[in-house]
Amino acid sequence: MAKRSVIPFGPQHPVLPEPIHLDLVLEDEKVIEAIPSVGFVHRGLEKLIEKRDFNQYQYVIERTCGICSFMHGMSYCETLEKIFDVDIPDRAKYLRTIWAEMSRLHSHLLWLGLLADAFGFESLFMQSWRMREKILDMFEASTGGRVIFSVNKVGGVLKDMGRDMLNSFIETFDDMEESISALSKVFLNDVTVNSRLRGVGVLTREEAVSLGAVGPMMRASGIDIDTRLLGYEAYKDLDLDPVISTECDSYARCQVRIGEIFQSFNLIRQAVAKIPDGEIAVQVKGAPKGEAFNRVEQPRGEAIYYIKANGSMYLDRCRVRTPTFTNLQPLIKTLQGCQYADVPILILTIDPCISCTER
Secondary structure, eight states, X not given: OOOEEEEEEOSSXXXXXXXXXXXXXXXXXXXXXXXXXXXXXXXXXXXXXXXXXXXXXXXXXXXXXXXXXHHHHHHHHHHHHHHHXXXXXXXXXXXXXXXXXXXXXHHHHHHHHHHHHHHTOHHXXXXXXXXXXXXXXXXXXXXXXXXXXXXXXXXXXXXXXXXXXXXXXXXXXXXXXXXXXXXXXXXXXXHHHHHHHTTSSOOOHHHHHHHTOOTHHHHXXXXXXXXXXXXXXXXXXXXXXXXXXXXXXHHHHHHHHHHHHHHHHHHHHHHHHHOOOSOSBOOOOSOOEEEEEEEEXXXXXXXXXXXXXXXXSSOSEEEEEOHHHHHHHHHHHHHTTOBGGGHHHHHHHTOOOHHHHOO
């Protein structure tokens, strides 16, 4: 009978972008059970709702995550706009959609680089992040920031993008798409990469449903659900089909994220072609009263926002359910039965954002 041992993994590890701790129960090199432990970077952001009024809190909520910062700000504003019962201008909806897809691009390219680094492919890591830098340059040109953008407001957006800027972005995307197409062939076709991903960390369709997987983790198990199909912002005017795979393993999750990169290019082109002229915000007066629930598709999956307002400038509650929190249970399932050497790769395949999870 194989001897069992408990190996601590994390919270600091060369492969992990953020701190997560797992107690791994091993039989020789095989993982029998994984017990997660979170809580290393708790910052009390939701508690700050008592200290900042709902306008000031807009700048706090963006700091939930440095990668999804725009989408956190957008989700917060969308939820308050439901409480105020205000419809923002169409141009603002399109601008938000363009920035949201740019966020997805830079998040997925960051993830690809981290995956390459986990394999030891340093040049592939550098190439992925070189592509991501171009997205951050576009964010800086259009919003003034590279990590925190602060362009959302209740009622619309604070900054506009002119036609010349949008056209220059499309030209950059055309060049990037060709480079990323060549880059993606290494992830999808390289023998070494395939040997580390194919058949590893299988999450069946039934398991994905029962464990509540979201985002690429779910779509890689053959489930064609994408919150963008709800039609929020400008998505109702764009042609969008969820990127899915039926292979259900780590390779499938890589495949889906690469597919979503090219999907984001397409969605931005559609949005730029259809963006209307007009105002970018409406004035919202008074203080919110009531409660609202909102869902958006962040790069890592579906995020849920709940806000309760009492009619004063200070909200009663702002609750966020992030996709990484939801994907932790599917992660534990994929770790069961894997080899110890595959643990860092499997953790990366959910694209963990611990700062989102531990607000």
